[in-house]
Amino acid sequence: MTERPIPPSGDKRVLYGYWRSSAAYRVRIALHHKGLAFDNAPVSLIRGEQSLAEHLARNPQGLVPVLYDAGAVLTQSLAICEYLDEAYPDTARLLPAHPLERARVRAMAQLIACDVHPLANLRVLKYLEAELGLDAAGKQAWVARWLSDGLAALEALAAPLAGDYLFGDAVTLADVCLVPQLYNARRFDVDLAPYPLLRRIDATLAELPSFQAAHPSQQPDAA
Amino acid sequence: MTERPIPPSGDKRVLYGYWRSSAAYRVRIALHHKGLAFDNAPVSLIRGEQSLAEHLARNPQGLVPVLYDAGAVLTQSLAICEYLDEAYPDTARLLPAHPLERARVRAMAQLIACDVHPLANLRVLKYLEAELGLDAAGKQAWVARWLSDGLAALEALAAPLAGDYLFGDAVTLADVCLVPQLYNARRFDVDLAPYPLLRRIDATLAELPSFQAAHPSQQPDAA
Numbered sequence: 001m002t003e004r005p006i007p008p009s010g011d012k013r014v015l016y017g018y019w020r021s022s023a024a025y026r027v028r029i030a031l032h033h034k035g036l037a038f039d040n041a042p043v044s045l046i047r048g049e050q051s052l053a054e055h056l057a058r059n060p061q062g063l064v065p066v067l068y069d070a071g072a073v074l075t076q077s078l079a080i081c082e083y084l085d086e087a088y089p090d091t092a093r094l095l096p097a098h099p100l101e102r103a104r105v106r107a108m109a110q111l112i113a114c115d116v117h118p119l120a121n122l123r124v125l126k127y128l129e130a131e132l133g134l135d136a137a138g139k140q141a142w143v144a145r146w147l148s149d150g151l152a153a154l155e156a157l158a159a160p161l162a163g164d165y166l167f168g169d170a171v172t173l174a175d176v177c178l179v180p181q182l183y184n185a186r187r188f189d190v191d192l193a194p195y196p197l198l199r200r201i202d203a204t205l206a207e208l209p210s211f212q213a214a215h216p217s218q219q220p221d222a223a
Numbered sequence: 224m225t226e227r228p229i230p231p232s233g234d235k236r237v238l239y240g241y242w243r244s245s246a247a248y249r250v251r252i253a254l255h256h257k258g259l260a261f262d263n264a265p266v267s268l269i270r271g272e273q274s275l276a277e278h279l280a281r282n283p284q285g286l287v288p289v290l291y292d293a294g295a296v297l298t299q300s301l302a303i304c305e306y307l308d309e310a311y312p313d314t315a316r317l318l319p320a321h322p323l324e325r326a327r328v329r330a331m332a333q334l335i336a337c338d339v340h341p342l343a344n345l346r347v348l349k350y351l352e353a354e355l356g357l358d359a360a361g362k363q364a365w366v367a368r369w370l371s372d373g374l375a376a377l378e379a380l381a382a383p384l385a386g387d388y389l390f391g392d393a394v395t396l397a398d399v400c401l402v403p404q405l406y407n408a409r410r411f412d413v414d415l416a417p418y419p420l421l422r423r424i425d426a427t428l429a430e431l432p433s434f435q436a437a438h439p440s441q442q443p444d445a446a
Binding site: 059061070072076078080082083099100117118127141142145149153 | 376
């Protein structure tokens with residue numbers, strides 16, 4: 001086994017992301033929440049910079065986020081968040097201690113990251129338009145369908161688990177995924193009225209400085 | 224916080240799955256690999272049993288797998304696999320010990336579970352047919368596009384990491400995801416020729432008794 005190319009930035013922590021990417025937004029929240037300083041390196045998904053050789057060398061998937069940390073190149077937002085939690089265990093933890101509680105938090109995070117987010121992704125919407133000829137209304141219906149299905153299930157799953165946040169009264173990986181997904185839902189005019197619990201938790205999280213600092217509107221590349 | 228309804232089976236370990244579901248297949252591999260005995264409880268996705276009130280009480284998402292373990296009801300295949308690894312740490316581990324190595328394994332698993340599998344899911348294919356009027360060829364092109372993209376990236380990501388398996392010489396969560404995804408790819412006649420590394424690892428894994436026992440063709444509900 002050999003490592004992927006050593007990042008040119010050496011040991012500096014750098015997040016390659018995009019202001020409006022939900023997956024990059026998750027990692028920004030995790031970094032701020034854990035108090036880990038980082039540099040922002042915008043990759044414009046609109047200008048197609050994710051497909052340049054330079055970015056594909058960082059991530060063969062041609063996606064963001066990519067995190068450079070301690071000389072390593074990391075991909076996949078949830079894997080990055082869990083890495084940060086394990087590599088820097090002395091700052092605020094994103095996962096509880098007990099295996100069953102960890103499973104509850106991961107199930108909510110993965111409901112969003114595996115069953116909701118990938119279907120409303122930019123590359124998928126591009127395919128729907130370019131290959132299947134969907135217009136704006138058709139794409140909106142597509143997004144609304146998968147977001148509504150997922151958020152309704154999350155509302156039910158969270159009901160017996162939630163406190164101030166999705167799992168009890170401490171911020172977890174599930175909250176890290178919730179906020180970007182609801183930001184995304186609002187962009188696509190998905191009706192959030194049926195999810196009072198998720199909306200209440202989202203509003204509580206929005207008061208936290210770490211979530212505020214990670215918000216898309218606060219990023220250097222925000223249009 | 225209150226728990227979800229106590230499973231009627233009490234403390235017995237029961238997997239609610241479907242023989243051809245990739246996500247259920249992952250959990251079967253993990254259970255067999257860790258030597259954890261379980262009962263199979265088939266939920267027929269073809270007959271729509273996943274949408275019955277009985278199953279929605281287990282999982283509001285109306286998806287499989289659901290695992291009953293030690294009185295708890297667990298959802299989301301990767302969360303279940305990590306739970307099994309943490310709750311039963313004395314049997315074969317699915318994740319390495321070092322945070323960076325764990326991040327590598329999780330990134331490969333999540334590449335499949337977040338960026339490939341959800342797009343070729345039964346519910347998505349149903350939508351493409353019923354709402355967008357795609358025929359068999361259109362659905363095959365859709366599946367081939369996302370599987371090819373993902374598998375090409377995985378082939379590149381794994382190149383510097385693989386040994387006998389995707390991460391070195393021990394079976395990990397990444398392998399647990401690879402085998403069901405390639406099974407799925409073959410069902411949809413996706414060309415696997417461009418991925419010699421993945422094919423070699425898949426063939427090596429196919430020799431293991433735990434992977435053989437978990438294969439769809441060996442399940443009681445296989446058609």
